[in-house]
Amino acid sequence: MAKSRRLVDMLMFINTKRTFTAKELAEEFGLSVRTVQRYLLDLSELGLPLYSEKGRSGGYRVLKNRILPPILFTEEEAISIFFAYQALQYYHDLPFDAEIHAALQKFYVYLSEETKKKVDKMSAHIAFWNPKRNLDTPYLKELLEASLAGKYIEFLYDSKAGQTRKEVKPLGIYAHNGLWYCPAYSYDKQKVLLFRADRIHSLKVLEKDENMSLTLKEWLETEPVNSQPISLKVTLTHEGVRQCKGVPWLENHVKVARDGNGYIDTITDGNELNYMASFFYTLGAHAFIEEPQELIEKICCHAEETLRRYKNEVGTKDE
């Protein structure tokens, strides 16, 4: 028992030093060099990746990453980790993919047969659905690392106008609907631009780095504030209520009457009129917009234009 404790202590010490000689450890722990060598043997048998160099100015080095002291987990905790992993299943590209698999494997081998079955089963009974994408996003890890380090990067971007060169400082990365996005600060334009990570090519990390001024989280929180407040008033049928409660930007603003019909009276973002137009268009007769007039006009204008386009076409075909 005493030995295990000392082994753990030595592991911690080694982790922080990364490179050391047997003599150093012997003095640190009040042991003989021979014993230290025996301890190191034990540790590498336990899985610590040690590398030694003989000769003057030689010594030991820990390869790869630091290793945490042994931790006791309950099976329930292990299950919960497998559960969390389900949330990543639908992503085509992920940073840390190899590490997660290694960690899960370590848990898995120690699970009881019964729990192994439960975990296997779980992946068949839980899903965090996201559209399956086939787009490659090769620079995810680089974008993340650059944002953590506060470094500027340079890349080619497929934009509306074709490929353009960008020089920006990424704030972080986020996944939405199966795609990865990267908001990044452009020094030239003095504002944050939003990029789709799969449209980024030939990325280079620049040496220029700066203290982080803005993080992804802050940006996500402040972004919705840049809005043009506009009053929205809509009457809803029973089915309209159901549909509107299903979208996050409306769910808290739907008032329901006794008869099951509903009414929306709230302030929304005037920049989102296009999105709102297509949303209420889909609802058809289940929603009737009273305000704003601009939204009604947008919908009518779009409807007329659509009719014109298809009717004309039908006309030409008939002639």
Add this chain to the structure above:
Amino acid sequence: MAKSRRLVDMLMFINTKRTFTAKELAEEFGLSVRTVQRYLLDLSELGLPLYSEKGRSGGYRVLKNRILPPILFTEEEAISIFFAYQALQYYHDLPFDAEIHAALQKFYVYLSEETKKKVDKMSAHIAFWNPKRNLDTPYLKELLEASLAGKYIEFLYDSKAGQTRKEVKPLGIYAHNGLWYCPAYSYDKQKVLLFRADRIHSLKVLEKDENMSLTLKEWLETEPVNSQPISLKVTLTHEGVRQCKGVPWLENHVKVARDGNGYIDTITDGNELNYMASFFYTLGAHAFIEEPQELIEKICCHAEETLRRYKNEVGTKDE
């Protein structure tokens, strides 16, 4: 060293037996009863929750959950677990929430200061964005457990027609766009129905259970096959190409010409016409549908109806 290994072996044995006497262990491991008692003392000092009962027909019992043997993780692996956890941050309700926090805490305390900072930082630079929902979904864990056990359940459901009583066997649960769904097999209707978990009330687990015939995974995989194949042909502007590449059901079917314009010629699901109509409506002049005629009619019909509704209303107000 020999002792630690034997302690681990004993831990594993105890985990599977759950209830045992010192004599049993002594025979199993070829040790004296006295030594076994000393081992058990060590194990409970390490955190194994043991309970003992004196007297004839007494013995030991493990309380609570099984404990896994000590595992060595690298710091990178620990980081990857924190990363996976980010994917769950935006969910309002989660099964296993307490366990995940307990597990993360165990990792966190052993991380080096440097890595603690990295992990703290990460949550500010990565997000798996999902609409924030405020709907309570209290029966998530019950739905999951019932699906794993293959049990029937009974509940009240808020449907279009008001509250109705359902008796079904859940296949599993899945999250989509921040909401939890539960497909479940109805014996009455002899088919799988899809429920929104937040609309489920007063759930009761029934005793009736059956061997699983279908899992969530299988259902998700087979579901899209129940389609009505229909030919879709669309011409796209440069911007239309960009937009269509951004949606999963089209991204692989967009052909791009040299001039940047594009063309879609594929087979899709005829049941999705409503959704497709609203999608192409949003694209406006950037997409021109050639086939199917039904889709064009749907769009035109909807446009006419929309115009009629709003123009009339404007008329009555003017009078």
Add this chain to the structure above:
DNA sequence: CTTAATACGACACTTTTTGTCATATTAAAA
């Protein structure tokens, strides 16, 4: 060719672990 490191075997010494025996206590079964 000296020095400072790893590598490892041998052996005596020290510490820890283990088994045995003794004794107490408890609760079910005879």
Add this chain to the structure above:
DNA sequence: TTTTAATATGACAAAAAGTGTCGTATTAAG
């Protein structure tokens, strides 16, 4: 009520594991 089978704990000697001190090899920098 007595027996029996379990836990609980202490003491002590025997066994095993761990440790320190040698000695010897090997390696590579100075």
